[in-house]
Amino acid sequence: MNLPLIIRAEEHNEKTAIAATNGAFTYRDLLHTSSQIATSLLQNTEDLQEQRVAFLIPPGFEYVATQWGIWRAGGIAVPLCVSHPRPELEYVITNSGASIIVAHPTFEDILRSLPPQASLAQEHNLRFILTSETLPHNISRLPEIDITRRALILYTSGTTGKPKGVVTTHENIQAQVTSLSTAWEWTSNDRILHILPLHHIHGIINVLTCALWAGAECHILSKFDAETVWKRICDGDLTLFMAVPTIYVKLITAWETASKERQQIMSEGCAKIRLMVSGSAALPVQVLEKWQTISGHFLLERYGMTEIGMALSNPLHGERLAGYVGKPLPQVEVRLVDENGDLVPTGTPGEIQVKGPGVFLEYWQNPEATAKAFQNGWFRTGDTAVIENGNYRILGRMSVDIIKTGGYKVSALEIEEVLRSHPDIQECAVVGVADLEWGERVCAALVLQGSQPLTLEAFRSWAKERLAVYKVPTQILIVEELPRNAMGKVIKPTVVELFCSN
Numbered sequence: 001m002n003l004p005l006i007i008r009a010e011e012h013n014e015k016t017a018i019a020a021t022n023g024a025f026t027y028r029d030l031l032h033t034s035s036q037i038a039t040s041l042l043q044n045t046e047d048l049q050e051q052r053v054a055f056l057i058p059p060g061f062e063y064v065a066t067q068w069g070i071w072r073a074g075g076i077a078v079p080l081c082v083s084h085p086r087p088e089l090e091y092v093i094t095n096s097g098a099s100i101i102v103a104h105p106t107f108e109d110i111l112r113s114l115p116p117q118a119s120l121a122q123e124h125n126l127r128f129i130l131t132s133e134t135l136p137h138n139i140s141r142l143p144e145i146d147i148t149r150r151a152l153i154l155y156t157s158g159t160t161g162k163p164k165g166v167v168t169t170h171e172n173i174q175a176q177v178t179s180l181s182t183a184w185e186w187t188s189n190d191r192i193l194h195i196l197p198l199h200h201i202h203g204i205i206n207v208l209t210c211a212l213w214a215g216a217e218c219h220i221l222s223k224f225d226a227e228t229v230w231k232r233i234c235d236g237d238l239t240l241f242m243a244v245p246t247i248y249v250k251l252i253t254a255w256e257t258a259s260k261e262r263q264q265i266m267s268e269g270c271a272k273i274r275l276m277v278s279g280s281a282a283l284p285v286q287v288l289e290k291w292q293t294i295s296g297h298f299l300l301e302r303y304g305m306t307e308i309g310m311a312l313s314n315p316l317h318g319e320r321l322a323g324y325v326g327k328p329l330p331q332v333e334v335r336l337v338d339e340n341g342d343l344v345p346t347g348t349p350g351e352i353q354v355k356g357p358g359v360f361l362e363y364w365q366n367p368e369a370t371a372k373a374f375q376n377g378w379f380r381t382g383d384t385a386v387i388e389n390g391n392y393r394i395l396g397r398m399s400v401d402i403i404k405t406g407g408y409k410v411s412a413l414e415i416e417e418v419l420r421s422h423p424d425i426q427e428c429a430v431v432g433v434a435d436l437e438w439g440e441r442v443c444a445a446l447v448l449q450g451s452q453p454l455t456l457e458a459f460r461s462w463a464k465e466r467l468a469v470y471k472v473p474t475q476i477l478i479v480e481e482l483p484r485n486a487m488g489k490v491i492k493p494t495v496v497e498l499f500c501s502n
């Protein structure tokens with residue numbers, strides 16, 4: 001039996017699947033090219049039998065055809081991050097035990113120069129394939145892939161220790177995708193602009209795979225650029241847009257610097273879109289409000305994680321609440337528990353735990369970490385939330401955002417939300433730093449608006465009026481910019497280090 005994703009694609013043969021800078025490609029093109037790639041990967045064997053295939057290809061048709069080719073040949077796809085430096089690439093290739101690397105010619109030099117690769121190549125017969133190589137004419141018979149087989153390994157940007165390989169099966173991916181398709185009513189008439197990295201769940205599942213599952217069109221930009229995104233929005237043909245909060249901030253800045261006439265055209269372009277989504281990091285309420293005045297869209301915020309897919313979402317229809325991530329998505333069970341694993345009463349913060357067919361299979365070759373990640377069959381997300389009026393509000397990661405200070409547990413995200421309303425503060429990151437007297441001290445790294453000087457005394461009295469005494473940052477660091485990962489998310493452990501080195 002073929003994978004359901006492939007069977008569904010056959011129904012849309014002549015429809016456009018992918019539009020990219022080098023042209024538009026139909027579902028037929030995608031099916032044909034991916035079968036050629038699968039043939040080339042198989043090289044006279046019948047099935048890759050879950051061999052890991054790492055690939056480093058810029059966003060576009062070749063990326064998608066390679067991902068499908070790996071799946072159709074029975075391999076596990078291991079997408080590499082185009083912006084990662086050598087050590088990170090090397091780590092993922094070695095940790096996943098990849099036996100084949102597929103690379104776009106632009107990345108040939110960096111990949112061939114990886115130190116362990118020469119030895120890996122000799123010891124393990126590591127194959128290196130360039131996307132510029134001619135693909136075979138005669139297609140091999142492709143194996144039947146059971147959906148319970150492993151499909152994908154994504155490396156988590158993890159807040160502690162080395163990244164772990166999150167393994168999902170075809171069945172997990174299917175559950176993640178059908179849950180979102182139902183909740184957000186994807187159809188083959190949809191057209192989405194893809195501007196997210198393709199080594200991360202948001203770009204791979206929520207945008208790319210959901211679009212292809214629905215028979216929709218996925219318009220891929222090779223990299224994010226605010227002007228190009230606005231131009232595409234102004235074209236007026238998109239129905240969906242999904243991004244992380246930092247991207248909305250960049251789009252807002254670009255809108256603000258445009259002429260009045262252009263601003264009107266930009267806003268009118270947004271009106272043609274049926275749904276705009278934000279996730280992967282907390283969406284500041286100010287950003288949500290600003291975006292609403294610009295675009296008329298009340299962003300749909302959702303919560304999810306590489307290990308579980310999407311778990312919570314504001315509704316497509318009905319009231320969305322600013323600062324909340326809504327309710328559990330279809331097929332997803334969510335509960336909040338205390339340190340002992342007991343359910344917390346409504347209104348009390350607890351750890352988010354998740355169960356359902358979308359939850360990943362395992363951490364790659366790390367049974368210890370896998371076992372630790374579950375409690376009685378529930379995945380422990382490590383995130384804290386509280387339910388208010390039936391909706392979940394995220395308080396942050398237990399490891400870095402929940403600060404234990406003077407006997408209180410305070411949420412860094414809540415303090416950040418207040419600090420951002422200060423007129424001179426552009427961005428901020430609040431962290432706890434170990435302290436003998438307080439347990440942890442509340443510290444804030446601030447990026448200032450323009451060149452405004454900020455007097456600390458005035459800032460403190462402003463903060464005291466708005467925050468309880470134990471939430472007012474006791475140490476403040478003015479920084480040029482906040483450290484961020486490839487997804488644009490602030491790296492809190494690095495912020496903690498900034499305080500400790502000061």
Ligand code: AMP
Binds near residue numbers: 156201282283303396
């Ligand atoms: P990743 O696995 O890279 O997608 O990161 C998942 C983490 O991002 C979660 O564990 C949360 O800490 C955070 N996250 C995702 N969505 C949200 C959201 N809407 N609000 C706050 N944090 C979020």
